[in-house]
Amino acid sequence: MNNLRELIRVYFIMGSPNCYKEPKAVLKEAIAGGITLFQFREKGDGALSGAEKLTLAKELQVICKENHIPFIVNDDIELAVAIGADGVHIGQEDGPVKTVRERIGDMTLGVSVHSMEEAIIALQNGADYFGIGPIFPTKTKEDAKPSKGTSLIETLRKNGYTIPIVGIGGITSENAASVMEAGADGVSVITAISHAESPREAAKAIRKNVGE
Numbered sequence: 001m002n003n004l005r006e007l008i009r010v011y012f013i014m015g016s017p018n019c020y021k022e023p024k025a026v027l028k029e030a031i032a033g034g035i036t037l038f039q040f041r042e043k044g045d046g047a048l049s050g051a052e053k054l055t056l057a058k059e060l061q062v063i064c065k066e067n068h069i070p071f072i073v074n075d076d077i078e079l080a081v082a083i084g085a086d087g088v089h090i091g092q093e094d095g096p097v098k099t100v101r102e103r104i105g106d107m108t109l110g111v112s113v114h115s116m117e118e119a120i121i122a123l124q125n126g127a128d129y130f131g132i133g134p135i136f137p138t139k140t141k142e143d144a145k146p147s148k149g150t151s152l153i154e155t156l157r158k159n160g161y162t163i164p165i166v167g168i169g170g171i172t173s174e175n176a177a178s179v180m181e182a183g184a185d186g187v188s189v190i191t192a193i194s195h196a197e198s199p200r201e202a203a204k205a206i207r208k209n210v211g212e
């Protein structure tokens, strides 16, 4: 994916457990509201698996394709390769970055990092962007580490790391600007959009506050 730094500006992440309404409808509304990138993250209580997960992934991928929004898959490398996703996002527990990079070729590779050490190793092994968080408290990821604010983003930038960075965790239209001011290139959001009365209005409000 080219111009990844711009693409991660309003990075919506969602799976069926995060939606009150039909996931397809939520995604269409979020796209109408101005998200710039989408990640399919089918995880947590009630998450689909097997054929149902594959079907939903393909349905959401079609919606993204029709709207020229790149489609990223969380965790499930084999799914990403099988459907020709634009990229994958992995956490520290999803295996060595090097192994994943060898498996996916030049697909975009996002890595969650929680420390300078993890960031340096991920960068050396081929990460294209970092997901850093939780920035603010979140209930969405039950095994999330404690929220640590924007300190790691600021430290990376102070030390001259220019890799694209997206903040994640408890981000809303109210606090999104502070994540950008800390040096992030974008914000990743799940429930502020997926639980909104109007996902379109929620995405629009976030987009407005992170700059066009």
Ligand SMILES: Cc1ncsc1CCOP(=O)(O)O
Pocket (backbone or CB within 6 Å): 133, 134, 137, 138, 139, 140, 141, 144, 168, 169, 170, 171, 188, 189, 190, 191, 192
């Ligand atoms: C996947 C993930 N990683 C760190 S926090 C988080 C959940 C973010 O969800 P929300 O935007 O609803 O706080």
Ligand SMILES: C=C1C=NC(C)=NC1=N
Pocket (backbone or CB within 6 Å): 011, 013, 039, 041, 074, 089, 091, 110, 112, 130, 131, 132, 166, 168, 188
């Ligand atoms: C845990 C995560 C952190 N960051 C991003 C962008 N996606 C994730 N799934």
Ligand SMILES: [Mg+2]
Pocket (backbone or CB within 6 Å): 074, 075, 089, 090, 091, 092, 093, 094
């Ligand atoms: Mg993971």
